[in-house]
Amino acid sequence: MSDTWVDGNMLAGALGEIFAIDLTAAVGRCAGCGRVGPIAEARVYQAAGLVARCPRCASVLLRVVRAPDRVYLDLHGLALLELAVPSA
Ligand SMILES: [Zn+2]
Numbered sequence: 001m002s003d004t005w006v007d008g009n010m011l012a013g014a015l016g017e018i019f020a021i022d023l024t025a026a027v028g029r030c031a032g033c034g035r036v037g038p039i040a041e042a043r044v045y046q047a048a049g050l051v052a053r054c055p056r057c058a059s060v061l062l063r064v065v066r067a068p069d070r071v072y073l074d075l076h077g078l079a080l081l082e083l084a085v086p087s088a
Contacts, residue, residue, distance in 0.1 A: 011085075032054060037055070043055055049065030050061055054077070
């Protein structure tokens with residue numbers, strides 16, 4: 001793991017291509033340590049794709065890899081994802 005990272009707002013473009021709502025504003029619970037916080041606070045590392053790590057325990061929260069004709073999304077590090085939606 002590199003020491004160079006940016007905050008979770010870096011994920012907006014990659015996730016905005018998949019989801020109709022802004023996931024960086026979502027609140028996630030880390031499966032590693034239980035920390036609850038906005039995805040925008042994650043530490044994002046650029047490798048073959050984007051890897052978002054928990055700012056407390058450094059566990060992988062999510063990974064996004066963009067291929068020419070598809071996107072691979074790994075959310076196994078998020079125990080829960082809370083998304084705000086308009087009231088029904
Ligand atoms: Zn954690």
